[in-house]
Amino acid sequence: NAGVMQNPRHLVRRRGQEARLRCSPMKGHSHVYWYRQLPEEGLKFMVYLQKENIIDESGMPKERFSAEFPKEGPSILRIQQVVRGDSAAYFCASSPPGVLTGSTEAFFGQGTRLTVV
Amino acid sequence: AQKVTQAQTEISVVEKEDVTLDCVYETRDTTYYLFWYKQPPSGELVFLIRRNSFDEQNEISGRYSWNFQKSTSSFNFTITASQVVDSAVYFCALSEARGNNRLAFGKGNQVVVIP
Numbered sequence: 001n002a003g004v005m006q007n008p009r010h011l012v013r014r015r016g017q018e019a020r021l022r023c024s025p026m027k028g029h030s031h032v033y034w035y036r037q038l039p040e041e042g043l044k045f046m047v048y049l050q051k052e053n054i055i056d057e058s059g060m061p062k063e064r065f066s067a068e069f070p071k072e073g074p075s076i077l078r079i080q081q082v083v084r085g086d087s088a089a090y091f092c093a094s095s096p097p098g099v100l101t102g103s104t105e106a107f108f109g110q111g112t113r114l115t116v117v
Numbered sequence: 118a119q120k121v122t123q124a125q126t127e128i129s130v131v132e133k134e135d136v137t138l139d140c141v142y143e144t145r146d147t148t149y150y151l152f153w154y155k156q157p158p159s160g161e162l163v164f165l166i167r168r169n170s171f172d173e174q175n176e177i178s179g180r181y182s183w184n185f186q187k188s189t190s191s192f193n194f195t196i197t198a199s200q201v202v203d204s205a206v207y208f209c210a211l212s213e214a215r216g217n218n219r220l221a222f223g224k225g226n227q228v229v230v231i232p
C-alpha cells in the first residue's frame with residue numbers, strides 16, 4: 001500500500017519558467033492538500049482539493065499559482081513564471097473521504113524541493 | 118483564526134538527556150485537533166500523534182510523551198533519554214473542526230542530539 005507519492009523530488013527551474021509538481025494520494029484517499037515550506041519556516045497551507053473540485057484555496061497566492069485534482073491522475077500544483085521567492089519545499093498530503101473534519105491525520109508525501117535559479 | 122507558537126527554535130541536548138518541546142495554540146473553535154510531526158534530515162514528514170480537544174489525557178509512546186493542558190492552551194512534547202536518531206525538526210500543528218482538515222503549523226523546533 002504505497003503512501004503519498006510526489007514527483008519530482010527535486011526540481012530546478014530558471015526564473016520565468018513553469019513548474020509542475022505532482023501528487024498521487026494514498027489509495028482510497030480523495031482529499032488532497034498542498035503545503036509550502038519556505039526556508040526556516042513551518043509549513044503553510046495552500047489549497048485543499050477533492051476530485052475535480054477546489055474546496056479551499058485560501059492559502060494560494062493570487063497570481064501564478066494554480067492547482068487541480070482531475071478525475072483521473074494525480075493532483076498538479078502549477079507555478080507559472082517562477083521567481084526566486086518560489087524556492088521552497090512543497091508538500092502534498094491526503095486523507096480519506098467520510099472522516100470528521102479535522103479528525104484525521106493527513107498523510108504527507110516526501111515533498112518536492114523547488115529551486116529557482 | 119488558528120495559530121500555533123513554538124517558541125524555541127533550536128535545542129541542543131546531550132544523548133540520554135530529556136528534552137521538552139513547547140507548543141502553545143490559539144483557536145476559537147471548541148472542537149479542534151492537535152498534532153505533532155517529525156521532519157528528519159531526509160525531509161519527509163512523519164506523523165507522531167493526534168489529540169482531540171475533548172481528550173486531555175496525557176499519552177506515552179515509548180520514549181515519547183505528550184502533555185495536553187487546555188487551561189494553558191499547550192500541547193507539549195517530551196523525548197526521554199534522547200538518542201542521536203531523534204535529531205530532527207519537530208512541528209506542532211492544529212486543525213479546527215470547521216477548518217476542512219487544514220493544518221496550521223508552528224515554525225518547528227530543531228532538536229540536535231549530541232552523542
